[in-house]
Amino acid sequence: MANLIIWRHAEAEIQSESGHDHDRALTKRGRKDAAKMAKWLYKHLPEHAELLCSPARRCLQTAHALHDLNQVEIKIAECLSIDSNVARMMQEVENQDDAQTIVLVGHQPNLGLLIGKLLGLHQSACVVKKGAIWWLKQRKLDGLSHYYIEAVKQPGV
Template identity: 40%
Template sequence: MDLLLWRHAEAIEGMPDLARELTERGRKQARAVAQWLHAHQPKRLRVLSSPAVRTRQTAKAFTDNFEVANGLGPDGNVADLLAATGWPDAGGSVLVVGHQPALGHLASLLLAGTEADWTIKKGALWWFTNRVRDGETQTVLRAVIPADFA
């Protein structure tokens, strides 16, 4: 299974939190990463987004075909992310467009085996895959694409 974690691009400040939109810079970040994704995306990619406007706008830069999952909102956690994606046992590939700190906590769990306060920068994409070697499931970090490098 492939699991791609994409933090929403830069958004305006303010309230209500779920209504915050991307800034012009954020729209450029989202388009840049979306362009990279179009060139490199895995097959059978399912796209999930938080209900927040900024995450839906980020996802929309890549595709109109995405699902909104309420558990992926700003208050979501690692358990919510794992439940929504089916990691590591679901087939195919899942792209989650979401928020800190849950995305960073999941990245640290996948790579270090424990939740820690890791930061995924705004607009960045982290791509994980899993494999089985000698009967042991392993997590592999395939790519980290910062928004300003895409």
């Protein structure tokens, strides 16, 4: 894949009415931040991007901000769920087309752990703030994938 865009869900309510973490919705600020980040992505996103999203409500609401701008299809990816792990996420990333742009919408700490692993960092995880986007580029050298940071964008900046 040429581009891997990692987008943490925007700010969500502390607790849902159901009491389930999976059902937490975006706050008013979260909806505003998701829309802001979606506009930035829309301006820079290559054509034919694939949008993979955690099934959690807050992630779906974040992804819908981009969908509303360019009608990109949102695909639910269990590997991005709250209960998933980095190994499952890595497997999904490795199974994608090398020329494809993939947008992953998910949760901390797994997104930060994925970034750290892809960049070969020695620390366990990168801090991915709520609503932030990390854009990684992939380069193949001697048949091996190497990632580098193209951009990091946060809602408040």
